[in-house]
Amino acid sequence: MRLNVKKALIFVSCLVILWVLISYASVIEVPRSAPQRDPAVEIENKIIKLQKQVDAQMAESKSLLAKVNKLKKLSGGENVGEDNSLKDAEVMQHLSQPILPVLVIACDRVTVQRCLDNLVKFRPSKETFPIIVSQDCGHNATYEVITSYTASDPTISVVRQPDLSEIVLPRVKVKFRGYYKIARHYKFALNHVFETLGHEAVIIVEDDLDISPDFFEYFLGTYPLLLKDPSLWCISAWNDNGKLEVIDMSRPDLLHRTDFFPGLGWVLRKEMWQKLAPKWPTAFFDDWLRNPVNIDGKACIRPEISRTYSFGKVGVSKGLFFDLHLRNIQLNMEYVEFTKLNLTYLLKDHYDDTLASTVYNLPEMSASEVVASSDLSSDPVRVMYSNAKTYQRAAKKLGLMDDFRSGVPRTAYRGIVTCFIRGRRVYLAPSFEWNKYDPTWG
Structure with a gap:
C-alpha cells in the first residue's frame, strides 16, 4: 500500500515537472518571423480605412449643416445649400470664432516696419x-520691408495698388491730390479684402499706428456687437478726445457709442462695405464717413482710452494735426479681457435710455466752473450748450x-x-431736445 502511494506521488511529481517545463518552453520560444504581407492587400485595407474616415466626416458635416439650417430657419433666414459659398468648416469657424484679418494701408513709409x-x-x-498689407505709391524700399515679413510668414501677405496714375484735378484742388489717392487706395484695398479674398470683416490700420497690448482682444470682444446691433456700423480703437487730461485712466475697460467716425484702427463688415462701395467718395473719405446721411445714421463703438497711437508726423496733413493733437493722445497699456466682459450695455436699446436718464438728472455746472473747481467730489455733472x-x-x-x-462734434x-476732468x-x-x-x- 505504501509502495503504491509512493509511486503515485512520484508520478504526480513528474507530471508537475513536465507541465512546468512545457510552460517555460512556450514562454521563451523565439517567435517566428512574420509572414510576408501582400502589398495589394495592404493598399486595399488602407483604402477601406480611408473610406470609413471620409464617410464619418461626411456624416459629421451633414449633421453640422442641419444644425445651421435649423438655426437660420428659427431666425427667419434661408437654408444653406450645398452650393453655398460658405463651406461647412467655415460656417463652424464663423459661429465659434470670427476670422478678423488686419488690413495695413501702406504707401512710402519704411517705418511700416514699426507697425508690422x-x-x-x-x-x-x-x-x-x-x-494683409496693401501698398500704394510704388515705393520699392517700403515694398522690400513688407516682403521681408511675407517671405517668412504665410499668414502675412502683400498686394500692390495697381493704378499709380496721376489724378487730374482743377488747379484749386491740386494741393489735395494726396487725399484723392488715399480714397482710391482704400477702395481698392477694401475690395481686395472683401470681394477678392472673401472675408466677412476686417480690422483696418494705417502704416503709422502703434497698438496697445490688448488691441486684438479689444476687437475680439467688441466684434459680436456688430452682429447683434443693426444700429452699429463700426468698432474703432480711437478716442479723438483721448488726451490724459480728459479721460479716466482708471477705466481702461470703459467703452462708448459715438456718432462721429473715429477711424485710426477700426473694424468694418463686408455687409456695410457693399453699401458704401458704390458711393465711395473720390477724396476725404473719413470726413465723408462722418456724415450721418452716408452711413444711414448708424453709430460706432469707441474706447475711453485709445488702443492705437499715431507716430506718423509727416503725411498729407504736413504734420500740423499731429503737433496740435495726435501726439497728446494716450495709448492704453493695461490689458483688458474684453471677451470676458458683459458689453450689452452698449446695445442701442440699453445705452440710449440710460444715457438720457443719467445726463439730464445730473447737477449743472458751467465749463469754467468745472475747470476751476477745487471740489474733489467725484459726482458727475453736465455742462449745457445751446x-x-x-x-x-x-x-x-x-x-x-x-x-x-457735417454738424457732428467729435466723439458725440x-x-x-x-469726458473726465479733475476726477469727475x-x-x-444740448439744452434743447436733440433730434438730429x-x-x-x-
Missing part, C-alpha cells in the same frame, strides 16, 4: 488675425476738440460729448 513689428508681437493667433458757438466755447474750455464734421453721441465725469449736452445734427454747424 507690433502687430506680430501682440497678435495672439495667426489664424484668427492674418495680416448752439454751435456755445458748444465750441465750452469744449475749448474743457480741453476738448471743438470742431464739427446724440449730441452728448463725455462731465457730460457736455445740424449740418450748418461748423
Whole structure:
C-alpha cells in the first residue's frame, strides 16, 4: 500500500515537472518571423480605412449643416445649400470664432516696419488675425520691408495698388491730390479684402499706428456687437478726445457709442462695405464717413482710452494735426479681457435710455466752473450748450476738440460729448431736445 502511494506521488511529481517545463518552453520560444504581407492587400485595407474616415466626416458635416439650417430657419433666414459659398468648416469657424484679418494701408513709409513689428508681437493667433498689407505709391524700399515679413510668414501677405496714375484735378484742388489717392487706395484695398479674398470683416490700420497690448482682444470682444446691433456700423480703437487730461485712466475697460467716425484702427463688415462701395467718395473719405446721411445714421463703438497711437508726423496733413493733437493722445497699456466682459450695455436699446436718464438728472455746472473747481467730489455733472458757438466755447474750455464734421462734434453721441476732468465725469449736452445734427454747424 505504501509502495503504491509512493509511486503515485512520484508520478504526480513528474507530471508537475513536465507541465512546468512545457510552460517555460512556450514562454521563451523565439517567435517566428512574420509572414510576408501582400502589398495589394495592404493598399486595399488602407483604402477601406480611408473610406470609413471620409464617410464619418461626411456624416459629421451633414449633421453640422442641419444644425445651421435649423438655426437660420428659427431666425427667419434661408437654408444653406450645398452650393453655398460658405463651406461647412467655415460656417463652424464663423459661429465659434470670427476670422478678423488686419488690413495695413501702406504707401512710402519704411517705418511700416514699426507697425508690422507690433502687430506680430501682440497678435495672439495667426489664424484668427492674418495680416494683409496693401501698398500704394510704388515705393520699392517700403515694398522690400513688407516682403521681408511675407517671405517668412504665410499668414502675412502683400498686394500692390495697381493704378499709380496721376489724378487730374482743377488747379484749386491740386494741393489735395494726396487725399484723392488715399480714397482710391482704400477702395481698392477694401475690395481686395472683401470681394477678392472673401472675408466677412476686417480690422483696418494705417502704416503709422502703434497698438496697445490688448488691441486684438479689444476687437475680439467688441466684434459680436456688430452682429447683434443693426444700429452699429463700426468698432474703432480711437478716442479723438483721448488726451490724459480728459479721460479716466482708471477705466481702461470703459467703452462708448459715438456718432462721429473715429477711424485710426477700426473694424468694418463686408455687409456695410457693399453699401458704401458704390458711393465711395473720390477724396476725404473719413470726413465723408462722418456724415450721418452716408452711413444711414448708424453709430460706432469707441474706447475711453485709445488702443492705437499715431507716430506718423509727416503725411498729407504736413504734420500740423499731429503737433496740435495726435501726439497728446494716450495709448492704453493695461490689458483688458474684453471677451470676458458683459458689453450689452452698449446695445442701442440699453445705452440710449440710460444715457438720457443719467445726463439730464445730473447737477449743472458751467465749463469754467468745472475747470476751476477745487471740489474733489467725484459726482458727475453736465455742462449745457445751446448752439454751435456755445458748444465750441465750452469744449475749448474743457480741453476738448471743438470742431464739427457735417454738424457732428467729435466723439458725440446724440449730441452728448463725455469726458473726465479733475476726477469727475462731465457730460457736455444740448439744452434743447436733440433730434438730429445740424449740418450748418461748423
